[in-house]
Amino acid sequence: MEQADTIHQTATHHIANWAKALDAASVPAVALALAKKALLDTLAVSLSGSQLAAAGIVSAMARETGQRDGPCSVIGQGFKTDVLSAALANGTAAHAELFDDNSEPMLSHPSASLFSALLPLGQMRLCSGRDVLQAYVAGFEINVALGRRVNPKMYENGWHVTRTLGVLGATAACCKLIGLEPEPSAAALGIAASLASGIRQNFGTMTMALHAGLTARDSVQAALMAEKGFSSDSGALDGRYGFFRQFVGHQPEPLTLGHPFELVTSGIIFKPYPSGAPTHAAVRAALTLHEKLGDRVRSAARIVCEVHPWSFMTLREGVPADTLRARVSLGYCVAAALGFGALGSAQFTDEALDDPLVQKLMGLIEIRESPDLPDNGLFPAAVEVQLTDGEIARVRCDVPLGAPANPMSDAELDRKFYNCASVVLDAPAIERTRGLIQDIDRLADVGELCSALEGGAQL
Secondary structure, three states, X not given: OHHHHHHHOOHHHHHHHHHHHOOHHHOOHHHHHHHHHHHHHHHHHHHHHOOOHHHHHHHHHHHHHOOOOOOEEEOOOOEEEOHHHHHHHHHHHHHOOOOOOEEOOOOEOHHHHHHHHHHHHHHHOOOOHHHHHHHHHHHHHHHHHHHHHHOOHHHHOOEOHHHHOHHHHHHHHHXXXXXXXXXXXXXXXXXXXXXXXXXXXXXXOHHHHHHHHHHHHHHHHHHHHHHOOOOOXXXXXXXXXXXXXXXXXXXXXXXXXXXXXXXXXXXXXXXXXXXXXXHHHHHHHHHHHHHHHHHHHHHEEEEEEEEOHHHHHOOOOOOOOOHHHHOOOHHHHHHHHHHHOOOOHHHOOHHHHOOHHHXXXXXXXXXXXXXXXXXOOOOOEEEEEEEXXXXXXXXXXXXXXXXXXXXXXXXXXXHHHHHHHOOOOOHHHHHHHHHHHHOHHHOOOOHHXXXXXXXXXXX
16 A cells, blocks of 8 residues: 555656546646637648658658558648658658747747647547646646756756656647556656757757657657556656656655646747847847948947847857758848848748848857846847947837737737748638638547648658
8 A cells, every 4th residue: 555655656657647637627727828829820831831851851751661551641731641650750740940949948849849749649639629638738747847847957958858857748648648547657757758869969950840849759659568468667857766856856845736737837939030040039129220320220339239148058159051040140230120021931041141231240240148138938139239330229129929919919929820831732722621610619520630731742
C-alpha cells in the first residue's frame, strides 16, 4: 500500500490523473474560445510554412519512407501518410516560419506541436473536433504549468523548451484524446521524458523547425506505445535521475493545474511578424519610426536598439547569412522594418536580405542592454534613429502587438489566416477551411478538416 501511495504521488501520475479528469464543464468558455483562435493561427502558419524548404524535405521523406496512402493528411502537400510521418511533417511546417504562437511563462511555442500531434491522431482515430479542443486545453495547461516551474533555468541552460517541455504536454494531450486511463498515460509521460531534447544552438536553422515536428511525432508515439502496454519508470519526471533534476538541477514545487486556467490568466501571444519573439517589440518600434521618418530613414547615420538584458540570451549575433538566420536576427529584423516599413514573409527572401538599404541600416545598428526596460517577459525594446542632419527619433515598445495585453484584433488574425493560407489554397478552399475551423467544436470527425488542409501542392 505504501508503494502504491508513493507511485500515485509522482509527477507523471499527478499529470495523468488531472488530464483524465478534465471535462468540458470545467473548462471556461473563454479558454475554449482562445483554443479555437490558436487552431486558426496554427493552421494558418502550417499552410504557409509547408512550402518552406525544411517542411518540403521532411514531407519528401514522408513520401519515401512513410505509409503510402495512409490515414493522415500532410498539410499543404496533397497526400496522406501514416500518423507519425504526418505529425513530423506538420509540426515542422508549423514552426518553419517562426510565425506560430508563444506562451510567456512556458518560454516557447505551445500550439505548433500540440495541434500537429492531435490532428493526425484524431484523424486516424476518427475523433471529434470537440475532443481535439479538449485535449489541446489539457496539453496547453500542463505545458505552461511546467514552464512556470522550470523556467527560466531550462531556457538558460540552452534547451529549446518547445521541444523539451512540449513533448510532455503534447503526450498528455494525445493520451487524453485516445481515452487512456491514468496508469498508461503516466507510462506515456515517462516514455516522453526520455525523448525530450532540443538545443537552442540550432536556432536559425532548419533544425529549429524540426524540433516542433519531432515533438509532435514523439508525443503520438509515446501515447500509442503506452496504449499497447509499453512501460516506463513512474519517477521519470521527479526521480533521482529523472527529467527535472537532469534538465534544471532540482525538483520543482508540485504542479497546480487548472486553478486557474493558464489559457485565461497568461493567455497566448499571437505573432504579427514571422520572426523570433525577442525581435517583436523592437520591430514594432522600428515600424513606427518608418511611419514617422518615411524616406528620410535613408539618411540615417546611427541606430541604437536598446533591449532588456534577458534578450541577449536568445538573440543570434552577427550578420545573418541566410533567411533562416535573419528570422532570429534582431539587427536584420529592425533594419528590414525600418527600410521596408513591413516585416512579413516578403521580407524573408534572399532579395530582401541583399537589399542595399537594409544592408546599410544593419551596419548602423548598435544593440545595447538597457536596465530601464521592464522585466515583463515580452522582450521590451527601444529603437532610436539619428539622421545625418542631427535629428533624433526614438520609439519605445514595452508590450508588442499580439501579447494578451495588446492583442491582435479578430480582423488582424483573419487577415493573417488568409495571407498564409493563400500560399496553398484558392479562395473557395480558404473559405471552406476557415469555416471548418470556426465550427471545429461541432465537427463529428476532424478528418474533414485535415483533408481540406492538404491542398494540391506537390513536392
